[in-house]
Amino acid sequence: MANRTIPRLLQTPAVLLLLVWMLVPLGMTLFFSFIRYVLNNLRRPEWTSPSIENWRGFGNYKFVWNQDGFWLAIQNSLLIVCSILFLTVILGVLIAVLVNRSFPGRGIVRVLLISPFFVMPAVNAVLWINMILDPVLGLQGIAVGGINEVIAGLRNAPLIGGFFSLWPELNPISFRATQTSAYAVIMMVTWQWTPFAVLIFMTSLQSEDQQQKEAAILDGAGRWSQFRFLTLPHLGRPIAIVVMIQAIFHLSLYAEIEIVSRGNGNKNLPYFIGELANNNIGAASATGIFAVILANIVAIFLLRMVGKTLME
Amino acid sequence: MGRIALNKVKKVFGDVEVIPPLDLTIDDGEFVVFVGPSGCGKSTLLRMIAGLEDLTAGAIEIDDEDVTEVPPSKRGLAMVFQSYALYPHMTVRKNIAFPMRMAGIDEATQNAKIDAAAKSLNLTDYLDRKPGQLSGGQRQRVAIGRAIVREPAAFLFDEPLSNLDAALRVGMRLEIMELHKKLETTMIYVTHDQVEAMTMADKIVVLQAGVIEQVGSPLELYHTPRNKFVAGFIGSPKMNLIEGAEAEKHGAASIGIRPEHLTVSKSEGTWKGRVGVAEHLGSDTFIHVHDTGLMDMMTVRINGDIDARHGDTIYLSPQVDQIHRFDAQDLRIA
Ligand SMILES: Nc1ncnc2c1ncn2[C@@H]1O[C@H](COP(=O)(O)OP(=O)(O)O)[C@@H](O)[C@H]1O
Ligand SMILES: [Mg+2]
Numbered sequence: 001m002a003n004r005t006i007p008r009l010l011q012t013p014a015v016l017l018l019l020v021w022m023l024v025p026l027g028m029t030l031f032f033s034f035i036r037y038v039l040n041n042l043r044r045p046e047w048t049s050p051s052i053e054n055w056r057g058f059g060n061y062k063f064v065w066n067q068d069g070f071w072l073a074i075q076n077s078l079l080i081v082c083s084i085l086f087l088t089v090i091l092g093v094l095i096a097v098l099v100n101r102s103f104p105g106r107g108i109v110r111v112l113l114i115s116p117f118f119v120m121p122a123v124n125a126v127l128w129i130n131m132i133l134d135p136v137l138g139l140q141g142i143a144v145g146g147i148n149e150v151i152a153g154l155r156n157a158p159l160i161g162g163f164f165s166l167w168p169e170l171n172p173i174s175f176r177a178t179q180t181s182a183y184a185v186i187m188m189v190t191w192q193w194t195p196f197a198v199l200i201f202m203t204s205l206q207s208e209d210q211q212q213k214e215a216a217i218l219d220g221a222g223r224w225s226q227f228r229f230l231t232l233p234h235l236g237r238p239i240a241i242v243v244m245i246q247a248i249f250h251l252s253l254y255a256e257i258e259i260v261s262r263g264n265g266n267k268n269l270p271y272f273i274g275e276l277a278n279n280n281i282g283a284a285s286a287t288g289i290f291a292v293i294l295a296n297i298v299a300i301f302l303l304r305m306v307g308k309t310l311m312e
Numbered sequence: 313m314g315r316i317a318l319n320k321v322k323k324v325f326g327d328v329e330v331i332p333p334l335d336l337t338i339d340d341g342e343f344v345v346f347v348g349p350s351g352c353g354k355s356t357l358l359r360m361i362a363g364l365e366d367l368t369a370g371a372i373e374i375d376d377e378d379v380t381e382v383p384p385s386k387r388g389l390a391m392v393f394q395s396y397a398l399y400p401h402m403t404v405r406k407n408i409a410f411p412m413r414m415a416g417i418d419e420a421t422q423n424a425k426i427d428a429a430a431k432s433l434n435l436t437d438y439l440d441r442k443p444g445q446l447s448g449g450q451r452q453r454v455a456i457g458r459a460i461v462r463e464p465a466a467f468l469f470d471e472p473l474s475n476l477d478a479a480l481r482v483g484m485r486l487e488i489m490e491l492h493k494k495l496e497t498t499m500i501y502v503t504h505d506q507v508e509a510m511t512m513a514d515k516i517v518v519l520q521a522g523v524i525e526q527v528g529s530p531l532e533l534y535h536t537p538r539n540k541f542v543a544g545f546i547g548s549p550k551m552n553l554i555e556g557a558e559a560e561k562h563g564a565a566s567i568g569i570r571p572e573h574l575t576v577s578k579s580e581g582t583w584k585g586r587v588g589v590a591e592h593l594g595s596d597t598f599i600h601v602h603d604t605g606l607m608d609m610m611t612v613r614i615n616g617d618i619d620a621r622h623g624d625t626i627y628l629s630p631q632v633d634q635i636h637r638f639d640a641q642d643l644r645i646a
Contacts, residue, residue, distance in 0.1 A: 214364050215397035219458070220385035220414035229410070233401035 026292075033060050033285035040279055050281075060286035064276075070287065073272035074294065080186055080268055081250045081298065085243055087190045092197025092242065093235060097227070099198070100205045110202075117195040125259035128188040135172035144172040178265030185256045185266055193250075197242045204238040205231070240306045247302055251295050269294065313375045314465035314498030315340045316361060321370035323356055323522075330356050331522040333370060338466075338500065338515075343492050346502045347509035347545075348519035354502040357519070358468050361500065362391050374465060385414075390459035391468040394475060396451045398443040398458075404430075405439040408457045415462075429457040432494075449480045456491070466498035473508065485512060506546055510534070518542050540642040543568045549598055549611045551636070558606050564637035564645055571598065571613035573634035578620065581627025585610060587620045601626060 036047045036054040047054055064070050099110060119127070132139045147170055154164040175184035208231065216226050252270050257263055263271045269291045276284035316338040323331040330353045338344050346354045359365040361372060363384030371380045379387050390411075398407050405426055412422045430436045433453040443451055452472060459467055469488070473481045489512055492499050503509055509516050510530045518525040518533065518541075526538040530546075537543035543551050547570055555566040575581070576599070585601035588609065597617050601610045612628060620626055637645040 209395070209397065211393045211395050211397040212399060215391065215393060215458075216399070216410070217364065218362060218384050218389070218391050219411035219462070221410075225414060229402075230399060236401070 029285045029288050031285075032281055033289050034058075035282055036060075037282040037285075038280050056282065060282045061290075064283050064286050064290065069267065069272055070290075073267045073269045076182055076266055077251060077268040077294070078298075080182055080189075080253065080266070081247055083186045084189050084193065084250050085246055085302070087186070088194045088197045088246060089239055089242060091190070091194045092201050093232075093239075095194065095198045096201035096205055097231065100202060113198055114195045116192050117199075119192060121192070122255040122259060124188055124192050125185075125256040128191070129175060129184060129260050133173075133175040133184055133187075135174045140175075141172050144170050176261045176264070178261075181257075181261035181264060182266035184260050185253065188256055188260075189250065189253065193246060196246070200238045200242055201235055204235055208234050236306070240303060243302050243306055244299060247298055248295065251291070251298065313340055314338075315373075315375050316466060316498065316500070317373040317376075318357075318361070319371045319373070321357075321360060321372060322368045323353070323360060323365065324368040329522070331360075334522070334524055336517065336524065336527070338498060341496045341498055343489075343499045343501065343512060343514045344517060345509040345513035345515070346500065346517045346519055347506055348504065348525075349545075350504050352519045353522040354504070354519055355470055356522075358391075358470055358500060358502050362389055362468055363387050364391075388462075388465040389468055390462045390464035390466075391470065392452075392455045392459055392472045394471040396443070396455045396475075398451055398454055400443055403440050403442055404435060404446070404454050404457075407443065407454055408461055411458060411462045425461045426457075429460050433457050433460075448476050449484060452476065452484060453487075456488070460491075460495075464497065466500060469499065469501040471503055472501075473503075488512070507548060510546065516546075518545060520545075536644065537568075537636065538644055540566065540568070540638045543636055543638070543644075549613060552607060552610045554606045556606075559637075562635060562637055565640040566638045566642070568636040568638065569630045569634060571611040573631045574610075574612045575629045575631065576612055576614055576618060576620075577627045577629070578618075578624070579627065581629040583610075583628045583630075585626055585628060587622055587624045587626050589622070590620065592617065599626070601628060604628070 032050060034056060035050060035052065036044075036056045036059070037050045038047050041047050095113065099106065099113065103109075116124075130138060135141050135144075151164055151167055151169075155161050157164070173180055175181060212230055213226060216230055221229065251268075253268060254270050254274065257266055257268060257271050260266065263275070267275070269287065273284050273287045273291065276287060318334060318336040320333040320335060321331065322329070322333045334357075346357060348354055356365060360367055363379070363382065367380060371378055373379065374387060374389075399410065402410065408426050408429060409422050412425065426439070427436070430439055433456060435450065435453055435457060438446060438450060438454075443454065446454065452475075455472070472488070473484050476484060485508060488499075488501075501508075501512060510533075513530055515527065516530055516533055517527050520541055525545075526533060526542045528536075533542060533546045537546060540553060544553060549571045551568045551570045552574075553566055553568045559565060559567045583604050583606060585604040588600040588602045590600070591598040595615070597614050599612045599614065599618070599620065601612060602608075604610050610628065639645055
């Protein structure tokens with residue numbers, strides 16, 4: 001017994017620190033979510049300080065639950081996170097498999113591939129929405145304009161002109177609009193996080209057993225079968241890791257949403273919480289607790305799904 | 313059928329010629345062992361036959377058909393790797409089924425073949441396990457099962473027993489020989505262990521630095537090694553090789569005498585030496601003899617035991633008709 005006491009004693013500060021680190025914010029959020037607590041209310045000034053006297057029970061939760069914005073935010077959160085996960089995993093696997101072969105300049109290509117990951121999220125959003133996706137000045141505007149000009153030129157060409165005169169003029173898409181802003185966010189975050197997936201998958205591919213591949217070749221497996229039956233199962237665990245880490249990160253996206261459209265049409269849960277927190281801390285805290293629950297559900301669900309489909 | 317012929321087969325890696333042009337014929341149903349020290353090109357040769365490695369020059373024929381440009385899966389050969397190379401995410405059943413699945417064979421046939429293979433390899437109880445849950449010997453049997461169900465023209469084994477412990481190795485050795493007797497399919501077996509080669513082979517191919525030193529049955533190699541390398545490589549303990557004046561007495565640049573062809577006496581004999589370490593195996597004793605003035609250390613093998621202590625003086629006499637003579641080019645003098 002005695003020889004265990006000292007190690008335990010020495011561990012205590014670290015354990016305590018971790019507990020405080022996690023439990024205090026969570027405890028405070030829980031507490032705020034059960035009281036009326038607003039930053040500014042002229043009629044009821046007693047609500048502006050957090051106090052147990054202002055106990056509201058599940059009132060904040062009911063209030064949030066009954067708001068359309070809350071459900072839209074959850075929908076948007078799921079749409080954005082799931083789309084990004086889907087795209088980054090598929091692109092990541094494809095690129096990793098391609099880059100894993102040897103070709104001249106592979107070193108440089110690998111470094112370039114990783115570089116988007118080092119761009120700050122806010123800068124990434126500014127770059128994409130202004131320089132790439134802008135319907136007039138961005139690459140998109142220029143490209144659409146260029147295509148329209150080419151088509152217009154072809155209309156007067158002999159023979160094929162008749163065919164092209166039927167084509168409508170293309171319109172650039174405005175990615176700050178309510179209907180499209182979520183897609184802009186998905187695109188820019190996918191661009192930024194695909195390198196992360198590539199990096200992890202590439203490391204894993206390098207530990208792939210070459211003799212297994214040779215055995216499969218002798219067994220008559222073509223390129224696709226080797227990929228499907230050897231490489232993909234081998235990548236099962238790294239894919240689960242990528243999905244897990246990204247799910248946690250992307251559920252809390254904020255900067256991109258703020259910069260693309262100030263939440264117009266693509267509010268996710270953090271953004272919704274942020275807006276509530278401008279005044280109603282109680283409701284914001286209740287939403288925060290909902291967000292914690294959602295994150296756990298998503299994590300468990302995704303892990304199960306990835307594990308099931310790939311490991312077997 | 314599984315007659316394999318190598319014609320002027322050559323392999324160069326970068327600017328290193330690993331296999332200089334080489335000719336070899338393996339008859340249908342033969343158990344051929346490629347043996348040689350590590351790095352001599354045995355695996356490379358086997359992989360070229362399998363099609364996993366391109367030939368720099370030359371041609372390979374299977375059953376009189378040139379397969380040099382035929383992809384590995386179409387050559388009708390099955391290979392068992394040293395690391396087993398099982399598919400870790402699949403059960404034993406799926407591992408064995410894999411080649412049939414790739415060939416598009418229907419499930420009923422697949423299952424019948426799997427069950428037959430599993431029965432003959434004692435794997436029936438393990439069909440639903442993953443390779444990670446099996447012992448080394450069981451994994452090796454799964455790898456063999458995966459090869460059997462393809463009904464190949466020839467089996468290729470690349471040091472299949474190297475990862476097993478000594479006791480298992482002897483058991484698996486027998487199983488593979490048993491399998492060969494039963495299937496009567498050509499087998500090419502690569503090993504660096506001359507004991508495996510001697511015990512298993514119909515025909516041994518001794519390789520050194522990519523060059524075939526000798527091809528022959530185990531006893532041919534034992535009794536009439538073509539050169540000094542084969543003489544030293546085949547047989548355990550190693551043959552004693554003596555150069556200089558003593559060899560000249562026999563009209564040779566060097567002579568060789570196997571440890572089992574020396575007679576030992578404590579009082580008289582041709583050569584005199586001092587007893588070093590003795591290894592007692594019970595049935596046999598290997599005695600290492602020093603200070604003979606002929607070579608560094610001579611090994612003698614005697615039946616049973618002898619009362620000789622470390623440091624004692626001992627006399628050795630070769631059985632004259634068992635002396636191997638080699639010329640200055642290390643070739644055997646008939
Ligand atoms: N892919 C390769 N590239 C370059 N050299 C190789 C390659 N594979 C084998 N070698 C060389 O060829 C020689 C023979 O190798 P190997 O056939 O594996 O020998 P063994 O199986 O007899 O031990 C070794 O010197 C090895 O370094
Ligand atoms: Mg080898």
